[in-house]
Amino acid sequence: xxxxxxxxxxxxxxxxxxxxxxxxxxxxxxxxxxxxxxxxxxxxxxxxxxxxxxxxxxxxxxxxxxxxxxxxxxxxxxxxxxxxxxxxxxxxxxxxxxxxxxxxxxxxxxxxxxxxxxxxxxxxxxxxxxxxxxxxxxxxxxxxxxxxxxxxxxxxxxxxxxxxxxxxxxxxxxxxxxxxxxxxxxxxxxxxxxxxxxxxxxxxxxxxxxxxxxx
Ligand code: ADP
Ligand code: MG
Numbered sequence: 001x002x003x004x005x006x007x008x009x010x011x012x013x014x015x016x017x018x019x020x021x022x023x024x025x026x027x028x029x030x031x032x033x034x035x036x037x038x039x040x041x042x043x044x045x046x047x048x049x050x051x052x053x054x055x056x057x058x059x060x061x062x063x064x065x066x067x068x069x070x071x072x073x074x075x076x077x078x079x080x081x082x083x084x085x086x087x088x089x090x091x092x093x094x095x096x097x098x099x100x101x102x103x104x105x106x107x108x109x110x111x112x113x114x115x116x117x118x119x120x121x122x123x124x125x126x127x128x129x130x131x132x133x134x135x136x137x138x139x140x141x142x143x144x145x146x147x148x149x150x151x152x153x154x155x156x157x158x159x160x161x162x163x164x165x166x167x168x169x170x171x172x173x174x175x176x177x178x179x180x181x182x183x184x185x186x187x188x189x190x191x192x193x194x195x196x197x198x199x200x201x202x203x204x205x206x207x208x209x210x211x212x213x214x215x
Pocket of ligand 1: 120
């Protein structure tokens, strides 16, 4: 069963809910290593996305994801706004014109998105950024795509993002505001890796579901 347009809309809506629920926790993580507004920034962006969704709802998946990206670029700010904007814009470009996505399409879309984040932010794995959750999630998806169904692949991808997120704790940040802290930043989980995991865990919970869809 492929990923439908309705499932993508569900993912975006549920992501906005998850970010809102975790806003304070993301702010707290960012307060330890940065300026304490990662959750507030992302929540503002995803609430704006929710406002745009009715206009996007009858479009193809590429246009929906592009609309999400443009809205995030315009509303989130900080380092993560352009990066998450790029993630969604590239995912949208990779899925342009599509009304449904097979597992391979989703994998190609995430690959394009993660490549965009890396091209823009220049973070390598292990530099304590959102890439530490995104890159393992993509690798797990590629490995799972070899013979698993969509649901299993999405779950493995989310599990890899979680491991990557947890593995940021001992790292010293080499990119972004947290890098100003140097060694003192070790011992804290990266806020961007945490929000990236949230998006991928929400993807696993929504994209392969056929029943109970709100849209
Ligand atoms: P700011 O750092 O401007 O306050 P946010 O608090 O919204 O922005 O986002 C911080 C997160 O952005 C970090 O936790 C990290 O995951 C991510 N980040 C910062 N710089 C980069 C980069 N160059 N590449 C990838 N991710 C980055
Ligand atoms: Mg911040």
